[in-house]
Structure formats: C-alpha cells, structure tokens
Amino acid sequence: MTARYARIAAELRDAITRGGYAVGAQLPSEAELAARFAVSRGTVRQAVAVLAAEGLVGSRQGARRIVLGRERSQSFAELHSFAQWARAAGHRAGGRVLAQRRRGASAVEAARLALRPGEPVLSVLRLRSLEGEPVLLERTVYAGWIAPAVERLDADCESVTRALHDGAGLVLAYGEHFIDAVAAGTEDARLLAVRRGSPLLRQRRVTTTPEGRPVEWSDDRYRAGSVTFSIRNSVDANPLVRQVGDLRPAR
Amino acid sequence: MTARYARIAAELRDAITRGGYAVGAQLPSEAELAARFAVSRGTVRQAVAVLAAEGLVGSRQGARRIVLGRERSQSFAELHSFAQWARAAGHRAGGRVLAQRRRGASAVEAARLALRPGEPVLSVLRLRSLEGEPVLLERTVYAGWIAPAVERLDADCESVTRALHDGAGLVLAYGEHFIDAVAAGTEDARLLAVRRGSPLLRQRRVTTTPEGRPVEWSDDRYRAGSVTFSIRNSVDANPLVRQVGDLRPAR
DNA sequence: TAAGCGAACTTGTTCAAACAAGCTAGGCCC
DNA sequence: GGGCCTAGCTTGTTTGAACAAGTTCGCTTA
Structure with a gap:
C-alpha cells in the first residue's frame, strides 16, 4: 500500500x-x-x-x-546493480569473477568502509559485459562482515546485489559516487580489450546499508563510449559536485 | 529574509x-x-x-x-560557473576565448536548445585554466537570443555566468548534464597540452532559464586528474542515471 | 499606441492535529 | 541466560487553514 x-x-x-x-x-x-x-x-x-x-x-x-524533461530516472537498485540496470534497459548483461581474496584493509579502504586499517576485507575483481562485449572492470572491496555471503556466490553470478539481498537479506540504501577519467593501465587494457592508455570512465563508489553501515568500496572502469552518466539539477536541487584533482585520501 | x-x-x-x-x-x-x-x-x-x-x-x-556525510554540496551557480566554483574553492582561475562565430544550429544543437535547425547560434571556444595550468576546453553554443550579450563580453572575461547575470539580467535555473570519457582529439591535445588520445573527462550540458528556455549547450573537456564529479544518492533521492553508449541524438 | 496599474491566480511558508507504521529497549517468561 | 513481547518513541502521511510573495494578463490612462 x-x-x-x-x-x-x-x-x-x-x-x-x-x-x-x-x-x-x-x-x-x-x-x-x-x-x-x-x-x-x-x-x-x-x-x-x-x-x-x-x-x-x-x-x-x-x-x-x-x-523540464521526459526521461524517467532509474531506481536506486538499477544504478547500484549493473545486472539489474542492464535488464531494465533491455540489454543482455554478463559477468564473472576473475580474482577474489581476503586481505587487510588499506588506509583508504579503511576510511571509506569505516574500518580500522588492517581489518579483514574481501577484494574481488569482476569483468562485466554488455551484449557479449566486455565493458566494465570492477575492483570491489567488501567489508569483512559481509565477506562470507559474497564468497558463497557463484563466480558467474549475474546480479551480486540481488543475490546478497535474497541470500543475506542485505539492503543497500545510500551511495556516494566519484566520477572521473583515467587512462587504461596494463591490466585494464588486457581485460577490456582496449589499448593501454586509452580513456576509461572511472566511477568510484561507497555503498551503505539503511543504518549507514558501509558495505563496499568499488572502483569501476567503463570502456569509453559504452556508458554515459546523466544528472538533472536546479537551483533548488543540486546533487552534482565538482572537485579539484584527486580525492583527498588519494588514489 | x-x-x-x-x-x-x-x-x-x-x-x-x-x-x-x-x-x-x-x-x-x-x-x-x-x-x-x-x-x-x-x-x-x-x-x-x-x-x-x-x-x-x-x-x-x-x-x-x-x-551520512560531512561535505556540503555546491550551489547551483558554483557548478555552472567555472570561475565562481574555482574562487569558492580557493583556486585561481583564468580563461580566454580562442574562437567565436555565428552560424546556423546543427540538428543536435537545435534539439538541445529548442530551436529549429539552421536558426542562428553563437559558437564559442574557450580555454580555462586553474592555477595557471590549462585544464578545461569549453565548446559552447549559445542560443541566438542571448548571443549579442555574449559578444559584448571581453575575450578574457573571467566569469561569463556572472557577466551575463549582471549585464543582461540572465538567470540560470536548470541544467542537464551528460558525463563520459573521451580520447583527446588533435585540437584538444594541442590546447590542453596533453598527448593525442589521452583520456579526458567530458561533461556535456544544457542550461536553461527559470522559464525553461534553453540558453547554452556546451561540451566541456577536462584534463584527466584535474577534476572529479561527486554525487550522493539514496533509495529516496536518486539523481544519477546511467545510460548506454552515446546520447541518442549522437555526435 | 504604449506605459502603468491592479485584480486574480499560483506557488511558497507555516501552523496544529491526528493517525499509521516502524524501531528500540526494557521487562517478563521459560 | 536467552528469547519473546510490548510500551513508548520516532518518523511517515494527510488534512485544513491562513497569509506571503511572485506572475500574468487585461484594463485604464496618458
């Protein structure tokens, strides 16, 4: 109701x-x-x-x-889940885990996830595709408390967000996003099938639960041309912020 | 009050x-x-x-x-005016017009500015710098009705937004932004002092008056690393939208 | 004809009240 | 000790009313 x-x-x-x-x-x-x-x-x-x-x-x-405009904005879930977004947009999404390991949180990761440096986190490297084409390289760091649920997932699990919701009852509610452009590194270039140094759209984001507890800190790199972000703003509602240079806690 | x-x-x-x-x-x-x-x-x-x-x-x-966070978001004016943003952030901003001419609107420009193709527009190429370093290349197309006021401005006018506000009483109220990554073209590379093909953060935007009348359609390209956009969203408020590939009217 | 004025309309701000729905913590029972 | 349950707290939804402030448009006046 x-x-x-x-x-x-x-x-x-x-x-x-x-x-x-x-x-x-x-x-x-x-x-x-x-x-x-x-x-x-x-x-x-x-x-x-x-x-x-x-x-x-x-x-x-x-x-x-x-x-002012005619396009409907996406739901929060569609923005935070590559698979749910792709399906809603009528595209065929794929993805698989390339690497996954537990380790201690770096200083930056600890700050983003509200942990102490060295506390256990789960680091996951995922390659995602759209219509069969590799499009997005995700380097995600999960907080230790959710790691077991992530490890239980299949390597080719389509929608991680959905799986964690259904399996672990995890609900995501808030996100903060940092968007910039970077040159493809050696690993980026190999996995996304582009030349080293070619432009990538980078979206770093931290996602938290309704209680404000951080769940994941992710570095997502899109192949240039594959994805565009759009925002509509006004004098009254101005969600977009421009910042100089790199994020303060750097790299 | x-x-x-x-x-x-x-x-x-x-x-x-x-x-x-x-x-x-x-x-x-x-x-x-x-x-x-x-x-x-x-x-x-x-x-x-x-x-x-x-x-x-x-x-x-x-x-x-x-x-959820501690950082205040910028005012609408700070986001739409490079100069006002830079000053508020404590940086030294510069800029100058490299080229400026009247011509007819292309199909895309006409669509964005709510004009008919061929109607007169003013095309301006501006290079802007931060702390003396060239950082941003702006290719802006102004609707014909505001063109005279733009042409009256100095070539090295620091804040175009402010000048148009004070001089022509122009108030901007709404904006739509499309953010992606592109490789630097020959002209981009020369003016921004980067190698051809190196990554740029591209922000295309259309800005309108409080009455909903489009004023400008701009293609802004930032040198990688110089600027980051950030957005905070939630289940309730989700301003960020992800789109596949290029904008529908292409280019 | 053109400028100016004002009445009617429309959105913005604020109050007070009531009930619905979800969360938390403390107490009770086993 | 541990689990359950409820009372009270807190946010969500809705109503009705009144006045403030800005816009629009037609009418009047110079």
Whole structure:
C-alpha cells in the first residue's frame, strides 16, 4: 500500500513520460490537481516535490509548474546493480569473477568502509559485459562482515546485489559516487580489450546499508563510449559536485 | 529574509559540517528540534528534507535520522560557473576565448536548445585554466537570443555566468548534464597540452532559464586528474542515471 | 499606441492535529 | 541466560487553514 502522494507522483510521471505534457508545457495548478485526485493541497505538493527532485518539472513562485524533461530516472537498485540496470534497459548483461581474496584493509579502504586499517576485507575483481562485449572492470572491496555471503556466490553470478539481498537479506540504501577519467593501465587494457592508455570512465563508489553501515568500496572502469552518466539539477536541487584533482585520501 | 526552514537547515548543515555531529551519529528527534527552534514539526521536516536531498542525512521510519556525510554540496551557480566554483574553492582561475562565430544550429544543437535547425547560434571556444595550468576546453553554443550579450563580453572575461547575470539580467535555473570519457582529439591535445588520445573527462550540458528556455549547450573537456564529479544518492533521492553508449541524438 | 496599474491566480511558508507504521529497549517468561 | 513481547518513541502521511510573495494578463490612462 503505497502512499497517496507517491501514487499521484507516479501518475503524473507517467503522463509526462508518455508525452501527455510536452517539454516546456505547464502542469495543472495545485488546486486543480487537488480537486482531480480528491486530496489536500499538501499532498499534491508532496507529489510534485518528488517530480521536482527527479528533475522532471521545475517551479517558480507565482507561475505554473513547467515540464523540464521526459526521461524517467532509474531506481536506486538499477544504478547500484549493473545486472539489474542492464535488464531494465533491455540489454543482455554478463559477468564473472576473475580474482577474489581476503586481505587487510588499506588506509583508504579503511576510511571509506569505516574500518580500522588492517581489518579483514574481501577484494574481488569482476569483468562485466554488455551484449557479449566486455565493458566494465570492477575492483570491489567488501567489508569483512559481509565477506562470507559474497564468497558463497557463484563466480558467474549475474546480479551480486540481488543475490546478497535474497541470500543475506542485505539492503543497500545510500551511495556516494566519484566520477572521473583515467587512462587504461596494463591490466585494464588486457581485460577490456582496449589499448593501454586509452580513456576509461572511472566511477568510484561507497555503498551503505539503511543504518549507514558501509558495505563496499568499488572502483569501476567503463570502456569509453559504452556508458554515459546523466544528472538533472536546479537551483533548488543540486546533487552534482565538482572537485579539484584527486580525492583527498588519494588514489 | 529567508524562510524559517531554510535557516534551520543552514544551522543544522553548519553543525554537521563543523563536526558537531559525527558521521553515523543520530540527529535530535523532530519533536526536539521543533521545541529548540520554536516551530512546528512540519517546518522541522522541511528543514531536514533539505539536508536529506543534499545527501547529508538519511532517515528510516521509526529510527532517528543519521548523519551520512560531512561535505556540503555546491550551489547551483558554483557548478555552472567555472570561475565562481574555482574562487569558492580557493583556486585561481583564468580563461580566454580562442574562437567565436555565428552560424546556423546543427540538428543536435537545435534539439538541445529548442530551436529549429539552421536558426542562428553563437559558437564559442574557450580555454580555462586553474592555477595557471590549462585544464578545461569549453565548446559552447549559445542560443541566438542571448548571443549579442555574449559578444559584448571581453575575450578574457573571467566569469561569463556572472557577466551575463549582471549585464543582461540572465538567470540560470536548470541544467542537464551528460558525463563520459573521451580520447583527446588533435585540437584538444594541442590546447590542453596533453598527448593525442589521452583520456579526458567530458561533461556535456544544457542550461536553461527559470522559464525553461534553453540558453547554452556546451561540451566541456577536462584534463584527466584535474577534476572529479561527486554525487550522493539514496533509495529516496536518486539523481544519477546511467545510460548506454552515446546520447541518442549522437555526435 | 504604449506605459502603468491592479485584480486574480499560483506557488511558497507555516501552523496544529491526528493517525499509521516502524524501531528500540526494557521487562517478563521459560 | 536467552528469547519473546510490548510500551513508548520516532518518523511517515494527510488534512485544513491562513497569509506571503511572485506572475500574468487585461484594463485604464496618458
């Protein structure tokens, strides 16, 4: 039983996505929507706030809300799981574990995973493919407490996120992402079938549970041209941050 | 005179940024905050919703809110203006126009700027530097209606955004960004002082006014290592989207 | 005709209240 | 001691009301 405002948001989102409202068109007024859905204005405002956060609509005091874009954003799960994202987008995803071993956390890893340096972590190297083409090289470090569940997985497990959810009841809730470009190293080049030094899109990320407990710290490298990240922002909602040089804890 | 909830959000944000609340620590309950600031619970909820949208705090029904991170996100202006961002970050930014000419919009440009192909646009090539080092190559296409104001600017105008705001009253409100990695072309390599084929972080973006009118479509290329983008997301707020291959209108 | 004014409309902010739903911790029972 | 269960706390959802502030557009006036 989802909330009322969520259903209204979904209905409006559908209408926008299907083209019921053109980009630049005006949305009905809050009073109108409140009457149409038989709810209070507060509930309508919550619904449109969802769409505003998604970047689909913009608003100015005094003027009707306008439609900014038509594309729906992905769910959190789709962004954090390569396999779930690929399936939702209608692509055939593959992947397999190339190396996996336990070791002590480095200083950077410890900082990211809220551990002390040297505490046990599980390091995994995965190669993932799209439509049969190798596209993404994942170097993931899992916190020790989740390591046993990861080790139980098949080497060619398609969706790690899904497997950990079903098998260990692990729920991911928050993520922080750092995006930049790097040159392919020797190992990168060999596994992704590109020349050494060719451009890769790097996404480093830390993912945590609903309680704020870090689960994994990953360095994902995409072959240039295979993947694009997109963000929509506004004066009110500005999720994107630009930083100079490397991350402070470096490398 | 800012709104009450905005001031409360600012005060809490400051407390988090200054380390008054450690990462993982609990925030006071809504009732407690309402009493402390002498406002209703609704106003407190609006304030913490701001922090949640910024990715600073997370929340679960039934449990106290927790602090997820300490870094404040940038203002919209800082993200859209290289100069304003650099100054706010304490860096010395430079820049100058290398080429500028009027021409007709290509199909892609017309689509992005909500024009018809062939309508007049202003194409500008700018090289920007950080601490004296060339770092960013901007290929920007301005919609015809703003072109005269852009042409009036000095070739070494430091902040174009600021100049257009002060001079033409232009306010930017929304942006859409596409981030990927590309290899440096011949021109890129020469101007950024890197080898041809070396990795660049590419950010293509379209910026619009509060009325939803597109102003500029820009292709910005950063030298690898000079800049990192970061995003914090959650199950509730997921601004980041991953897309396959190139943008649909290609190029 | 063009500038200016104002009325009607629309979104923004805030309050108070009530109930739903999920979490935590302490107490109770075995 | 260990497991279960409930009472109380905390966040989530919704309503209704009122006023503030900005926009739009038609009408009036110079």
